[in-house]
Amino acid sequence: MRSNLGIFDMSVHAFLTLFAVAALNAQDQPVGKGVNLYSTEKEVALGTQLASDFRRTHASLDDAAARDYIEQMGARLVRALPQPPPFTYHFELTTDSSGTFLEPASLPGGYVFVPAGLILAAKDETELAGTLAHAIAHIATRHGTRQATRAAIAQQATIPLVFVGGSNGYGPSQGDNLLLPVGMLQFQRAFESEADMLAVGIALAAGYDPHGLASYVGRVQEDPQQASMSGFPRRDTRILRIEQAIQGLQAKTYTSSGEFAQIQEEVRRRQPPAPPNPTLQR
Ligand SMILES: [Zn+2]
DSSP, rough: SSSHHHHHHHHEEEHHHHHHHHHHOSSOOOOOOOOOOHHHHHHHHHHHHHHHHOOOOOSBBHHHHHHHHHHHHHHHHHHTTSSSOOOOEEEEEEEEOOOOOOOEETTTTEEEEHHHHHHOSSHHHHHHHHHHHHHHHHHTTHHHHHHHHHHHHHHHOOOSSSSSSSSSSSSOOOOOOOOOSSHHHHHHHHHHHHHHHHHHHHHHTEEEEEEHHHHHHHHHOOSOOOOSSSSSOHHHHHHHHHHHHHHOOOOOOOOOOSHHHHHHHHHHHHSOOOOOOOOOOO
């Protein structure tokens, strides 16, 4: 097992799973796409718990300008969802900038944590918007609680409910994945692809260049030797699918707030420089 799991994985993982199984109630009506035994209310309650645990291990970045910027970008993307979400979305910044936290964490019920490392690693606004759209998509499609539902049905006790990117850092490691049945990994890969497809649509509808996600994935996602053991589609496969999805959509004029460089500089000033990350291909 890799050592860079982060405290989050060790403490929250176990907690998540226990909570997930305890929160299941077969009498609830399935809500949303796919089998889901969670009601919206239960999902929000679960997310609120998980978010409070997450905050204990990941300090928040106290920067009003960066917070406003992320909140505005998040709100713009959420408004572009094909259906109004049943949750209120919350976007929070964390100080994680060690070079290992390069993607947002999506928690059930509308909580998105954006590490400083992502803002620093993004080449431009479209890359940031693409990854944020992917995080929003996981929550909108209720991947966390659908995963929990699947886990309960399969009587599988260690399924991550929090979706993170394919770089190292917040994410479940290959070591964890080795414990999961192959069916679960396929399920998780399908969720990642689903989130990518929705993210492309959201980014485009919100007026961001949808190529940003593929660009970021290409630079940041690890491509493990044993791809069959990963919860992510192969990096190149992911990029190809994203590009194909974009081709199927009508091109739009993209707008940029022009603030990105300024915000990046602001965050950099508040953060010690990150050590070089071997997975980041510049
Ligand atoms: Zn994802």
